[in-house]
Amino acid sequence: MLELRDIHKHWHDAPEWPLLSGVNLRVDAGETVALLGASGSGKSTLLKIVAGLEAPEQGSVWFDGVDITGWPPERRRFALMFQDFALFPHLNVRDNVAFGLIEQRVRKAEARDRAQAMLARFGLAGHGDARVWTLSGGEQQRVALARALITQPRALLLDEPFSALDAHLREQLRDEFRERITEAGMAAILVTHDAQEAQAMAQHAWTLREGRPQPLW
Ligand SMILES: Nc1ncnc2c1ncn2[C@@H]1O[C@H](COP(=O)(O)OP(=O)(O)OP(=O)(O)O)[C@@H](O)[C@H]1O
Ligand SMILES: [Mg+2]
Known part of the structure; x- marks a missing residue:
């Protein structure tokens, strides 16, 4: 609480x-x-x-x-998500989602696997390798939520x-x-x-x- x-x-x-x-x-x-x-x-x-x-x-x-x-x-x-959700433009979608795990020192391969599983749950399984700016606004917002939730805040x-x-x-x-x-x-x-x-x-x-x-x- x-x-x-x-x-x-x-x-x-x-x-x-x-x-x-x-x-x-x-x-x-x-x-x-x-x-x-x-x-x-x-x-x-x-x-x-x-x-x-x-x-x-x-x-x-x-x-x-x-x-x-x-x-x-x-x-x-706590996870924060603002209007300008600030995904990292130099990372692909999967690495954007994996970012918080890597910061917590989860090994890269495992972080990417977990990010991929998260993307699948958000209906974005096919977008892992895409650059974030190629996604629609709604898709980017889902990526931002996936990124916020993956560390289990x-x-x-x-x-x-x-x-x-x-x-x-x-x-x-x-x-x-x-x-x-x-x-x-x-x-x-x-x-x-x-x-x-x-x-x-x-x-x-x-x-x-x-x-x-x-x-x-
Ligand atoms: N760091 C700061 N220093 C001084 N004043 C600030 C600071 N941050 C916010 N304020 C002022 O505090 C007031 C409230 O700002 P806040 O951003 O919390 O409002 P808000 O309810 O989120 O508004 P909005 O709906 O426009 O986003 C504003 O008048 C703002 O200018
Ligand atoms: Mg405000």
Whole structure:
């Protein structure tokens, strides 16, 4: 279980304006929580605090009963996926997916085998040798998810993962992503502007307003 307790954050260029003022949030394993809210309301900042890329001024982040607030990002073993998913253009599709394993010092041959198996589960078995830029936007997004999931992260943090895609593809991918996330059984936070996307993917949703999450469902 992922838990935020009383998170506070100001930015120094606007010290009188609290961005996050007492955020409490709980995400159980296997559950997706959606976070909506106006542009500039602090959604991405909150996700960065969960990831360990920003520190809160006050409050704490917990995972399975352990206070991880001071932990660096790599120790948390959370996967992040942003809108500009940043696949590596110089690597083929298989090596993009294998990347996280190789970073964890899994042998290259084994990492590639596991990446290939992952690609097969994502309907991309025939694309392993392809350069990433030859894939469609939706295929690239699936590669990004495969890459995020292969290291079996403890939580998945998604920041508007589909906003660069057209409406049709978005609809198709949200169902696929929901299935993969449920199957992986991890806690997930989905930041989105799209209420329908939240409906389709999340069991609970909050909107961030005046520094606090207000319940939607
Ligand atoms: N590193 C930073 N230093 C100073 N201000 C920042 C920093 N990062 C974000 N901000 C400010 O904090 C506010 C919230 O930004 P954030 O990116 O969290 O919003 P958001 O809800 O994700 O918005 P959007 O929906 O547009 O992505 C913005 O006004 C932004 O300019
Ligand atoms: Mg944002």
